[in-house]
Amino acid sequence: MAEKAPALEVLIVDDHGVVRRGIKAYFEVLDDIEAVDEATDGQEALEKLSAMAAYGELPDVVLMDLMMPRLDGVSATAEITRLYPSVKVVILTSFGETERLHAALDNGASGYLLKDAGPAEVAGAIRAASRDEVFIDSAVAKQLARSISAPPTGIALLTHRERDVLKLVAEGRSNQEIAKELSISERTARTHVSNLLGKLNLRSRTQAALVAVRAGLLPPAT
Structure with missing residues (x-):
């Protein structure tokens, strides 16, 4: 009789205790x-992966939330896949925007699930990751297919951060004020402004303000 394969070992990363407990409870019924x-x-x-690596006990898969304090899921995924190439990362998040999906996959994630996924889907994504396969939530996959068939135009080309910067530009904020508002460096603020002007094919901050009003990012002046 063939020996049973060892269970896939998973590190659960989420800032909500109830989510971690729910996932853990489901795994307890799986062989x-x-x-x-x-x-x-x-x-x-x-930190936990570093300690595990020291004892040669790295998990097979990390199940990773995206929006968390200190270090978010995309940044953590990039570090994990760089430091521990044998460890696969599956994203489990409430956010289904294609921009976040691209960021996660570009940084090495092997799967992307929404938190309304069923337990069987979560388990399926973990098993797929262990086989070097990519598993993407069906709802997100449809959204991704639509974005590929209909390339974004206008402000849809902007990242979330660039939209935030565009709104502040439209409010008449300087680069220094934008940097302070978003807790970024003035140089980064300047880069965001330059990038969004380039993406929107605009020549001035005044033109950017008009685009922001037309897009409904802020009300027109009365």
Whole structure:
């Protein structure tokens, strides 16, 4: 009789305790998946992986939330796949925007699930990742297909951060004020302004303000 393969070991990373407990409880009824530890954010996940690596006990898969304090899921995924290439990362998030999907996959994620996915889908994504396959939530995959068949135009070309910057430009904020508002450097603010003007094919901040009003990012002046 063939020996049973060892269970896939998973590190659960989410800043909500109820989510971690729910996932862990589901894994407990499975023979082939085991939750070996949990972390509350990306920074703690990296610390735990470092400790595991020291003992040669890295997990097979990290199940990763995206929006967390200290270190978000995309940044943590990039670090994990760089430092521990054998560890696969599956994203489990409430956010289905294609921009976030691209960011996660570009940084090495092997799967992308929404939190309304069923337990069987979560398990399926973990198993797929262990086989070097990519598993994407069906709702997000449809959205991705639509974005490919209909390339974005106008402000749809902008990232979330660039939209924030565009709104502040339209409010008449200087680069210094934008930097302070968004907790970024003035140089980064200047780069965002330059990028969004380029993407929208605009020559001035005044033109950008008009685009922001037309797009409904802020009300027209009365």
